[in-house]
Amino acid sequence: MDYINALVAFTNFVLVPGTAYGAQLALGALGVTLIYGILRFSNFAHGDTMAFGTMFVILITWAFQGAGISAGPVPTALLALPFGIALTGLFLIGTDRVVYRFYRKQRVKPVVMVMVSLGVMFIMNGLTRFIIGPDDQRFADGERFLITARNFREMTGLREGLAIKTTQGITVITAVIVVVLLFWFLNRTRTGKSMRAFSDNEDLALLSGINPERVVLYTWLIVAALATVAGTLYGLDKSFKPFTYFQLLLPIFAAAIVGGLGNPVGAIAGGFVIAFSEVTITYAFKKVATYVLPEALAPDGLAQLLSTDYKFAVSFALLIVVLMFKPTGLFKGQSV
Amino acid sequence: MKQMLLATTASALMASAAFADGHATDVKLGIILGFTGPLESLTQQMAGGAEIAIAEVSESGKLLDGAKVSGVRADSTCIDSAAATSAAERLVTAENVDGIVGADCSGVTGAILSNVAVANGIVMVSPSATSPGLSTAEDNGLFFRTAPSDARQGVVMTEVLMEEGINEVALTYTNNDYGKGLADSFQAAFEAAGGTVTISAAHEDGKADYSAEVGALASAGGDRLVVAGYVDQGGSGIVRSALDTGAFDTFHFPDGMISAKLEENFGDEIDGSSGQHPGTDSPGVAKFAEMVGDAFDATSPFAPESYDAAALILLAMQAANSKDPSAYKDHIMDVANEPGEKIYPGELGKALDLIKAGTDIDYVGATAVELIGPGESAGNYRQITFDGGKIETVKYR
Numbered sequence: 001m002d003y004i005n006a007l008v009a010f011t012n013f014v015l016v017p018g019t020a021y022g023a024q025l026a027l028g029a030l031g032v033t034l035i036y037g038i039l040r041f042s043n044f045a046h047g048d049t050m051a052f053g054t055m056f057v058i059l060i061t062w063a064f065q066g067a068g069i070s071a072g073p074v075p076t077a078l079l080a081l082p083f084g085i086a087l088t089g090l091f092l093i094g095t096d097r098v099v100y101r102f103y104r105k106q107r108v109k110p111v112v113m114v115m116v117s118l119g120v121m122f123i124m125n126g127l128t129r130f131i132i133g134p135d136d137q138r139f140a141d142g143e144r145f146l147i148t149a150r151n152f153r154e155m156t157g158l159r160e161g162l163a164i165k166t167t168q169g170i171t172v173i174t175a176v177i178v179v180v181l182l183f184w185f186l187n188r189t190r191t192g193k194s195m196r197a198f199s200d201n202e203d204l205a206l207l208s209g210i211n212p213e214r215v216v217l218y219t220w221l222i223v224a225a226l227a228t229v230a231g232t233l234y235g236l237d238k239s240f241k242p243f244t245y246f247q248l249l250l251p252i253f254a255a256a257i258v259g260g261l262g263n264p265v266g267a268i269a270g271g272f273v274i275a276f277s278e279v280t281i282t283y284a285f286k287k288v289a290t291y292v293l294p295e296a297l298a299p300d301g302l303a304q305l306l307s308t309d310y311k312f313a314v315s316f317a318l319l320i321v322v323l324m325f326k327p328t329g330l331f332k333g334q335s336v
Numbered sequence: 337m338k339q340m341l342l343a344t345t346a347s348a349l350m351a352s353a354a355f356a357d358g359h360a361t362d363v364k365l366g367i368i369l370g371f372t373g374p375l376e377s378l379t380q381q382m383a384g385g386a387e388i389a390i391a392e393v394s395e396s397g398k399l400l401d402g403a404k405v406s407g408v409r410a411d412s413t414c415i416d417s418a419a420a421t422s423a424a425e426r427l428v429t430a431e432n433v434d435g436i437v438g439a440d441c442s443g444v445t446g447a448i449l450s451n452v453a454v455a456n457g458i459v460m461v462s463p464s465a466t467s468p469g470l471s472t473a474e475d476n477g478l479f480f481r482t483a484p485s486d487a488r489q490g491v492v493m494t495e496v497l498m499e500e501g502i503n504e505v506a507l508t509y510t511n512n513d514y515g516k517g518l519a520d521s522f523q524a525a526f527e528a529a530g531g532t533v534t535i536s537a538a539h540e541d542g543k544a545d546y547s548a549e550v551g552a553l554a555s556a557g558g559d560r561l562v563v564a565g566y567v568d569q570g571g572s573g574i575v576r577s578a579l580d581t582g583a584f585d586t587f588h589f590p591d592g593m594i595s596a597k598l599e600e601n602f603g604d605e606i607d608g609s610s611g612q613h614p615g616t617d618s619p620g621v622a623k624f625a626e627m628v629g630d631a632f633d634a635t636s637p638f639a640p641e642s643y644d645a646a647a648l649i650l651l652a653m654q655a656a657n658s659k660d661p662s663a664y665k666d667h668i669m670d671v672a673n674e675p676g677e678k679i680y681p682g683e684l685g686k687a688l689d690l691i692k693a694g695t696d697i698d699y700v701g702a703t704a705v706e707l708i709g710p711g712e713s714a715g716n717y718r719q720i721t722f723d724g725g726k727i728e729t730v731k732y733r
Contacts, residue, residue, distance in 0.1 A: 012581055013547070013554055013555070013583075014551065017545075017547035017548075017551075021547070149580075149581060149582020153582070161581075161582035162582075163580055163582050234544070238544035238545045239544050239573075240544075243542060244544040278548065279548050279551065282548045283551050283555065284551070284552040285555065286555045286556060286557075287556075287557065288555070302535060302552065303555075304552055307538075307552075308537060308538075308548045308549045308552055309538055309540075311548055
């Protein structure tokens, strides 16, 4: 029984939040890695693209809620998601036409593009704050829990509770669907294949008649979808505040680089590696250990490797270690 | 002719001044507050509070047999210790003040205390400096405050929890001076009272996700989770996450967490939780508000404390029958505390009479002043509990 209690406690405080966080990071990292692979620069504006897309979703959700449209037990935001993606897509394509295309024509160095994206980041950041404000926004509705801790305890008679939020369930399911769709698109469709060809060797791709502007267009559309979905899921599960999305940029880049920049599989793996290392290394194992170990061996202290203050430090330590020993990331990506 | 007129006017003025003087000299109080800087929105009301007390005493004509009292304002800036020190120096050397109401922020208060007040032997009564560090500052008995030290809340929290039979808690605090100071003072007080703090973990404000923090807190365990944070910031995030994961059902909230927002965010999910924040049911507050009228907002933070600070200095002068700081500094504690007849705002004239007649007084004032330890307010706290999703007052302590 104690082993089951230990397992439940671990699942409740590490496995479930880690999985949801990992899925959100993975979606974000996929967007970063696609831009790096195809457009060949690190897009610093990605965190704010997520915030920007989520802002559209929130505004549309509020309109739906006002009009009395709801999706029953699942959040209304899921209904608003396609509209949010479309608007974000339009905005990103507009940004590309106005800003990025100019520099692409000049064939500037990647580092210049990075600086350009930094500028775009500040503008998007400002726009988001201007339109929806810098405060917390809550837009989650519907059922909050799949299982609540109290119900779980009553059902099983265990001492430990297990809570799974609806948003955590939706996050994982949506992430799986989006990833399956993305891989199908990249591997099976003509456009997807041309994008991969463009990524592998730009000159050969151009020679074989692939239209580069078309590839760029599709890339931005996919990135808009990924960013909006990732941002909305994060906002539903936690809360929407523009500044936290800006901060999310760090773990997202860490995930993309650890997995191997430019490699979609790596981005997904990287997301989960970063999420779980953050949660497990800062978790206090006292409770789990007390259940599992015989009484004499039970720890007096918290059995915590690092205080939770060092959460971000963990992802960066990991990043440095990976870059030192495997500069291309865990899955072979482009070297940074 | 012109000269003649001037001379007559001048002599008439002198005569009337001499007449009003009686045998006593004038009393002058310095009011040094941050009229510019981060607290500027509060300091006008604070100075107003002190000036009401000064006017009340002056008009009664009973202090030291008819002394006129006046106040001189000076700017502490709240943050610039050098500017505050020179402003205070000016009050003492150029204006010859007999006592100082102020300063407001803890940093500049400490600077003025050591550089000016102690050096010149001037009494200082701060209405708003709350840093625990000032309790142990070298002051030669010259420094008092009508605001409680932040350390005091830790002691009150301990009393509340112990009375409810809670002796094992987990503690999380917002990672700044307020959170850290409160958490440390609470932990010290709670452990001294025989309780156990299983973990004391900081949380950063403005994060969206606190599952890692709550995981650690849950693992450490405890009967209640003490959240020394802000309701509009990470504090609410921690509570939300702790409720969602079933880590804690009840919480204890200090002042930064208690507001209508807390009811709105959590409703009956936190029933059975406890908390406390500064507050009093003393009738002095209402009387103070009545006196202030429309002059300014009487509920503005530290305005009643400022009234009390000025009143205490003047009453102590009467008790010592002298405006010399080295004489009246020893009487401040006497007039502030029991035993004696209770004195509320608006009754300063009566108090001066009583003191002259040799009767003890217990100055209650606008904030139910009770000075403890090295001359600082014990503070008054409202103990609350959550019942049916609403904040209910348990009692005042």
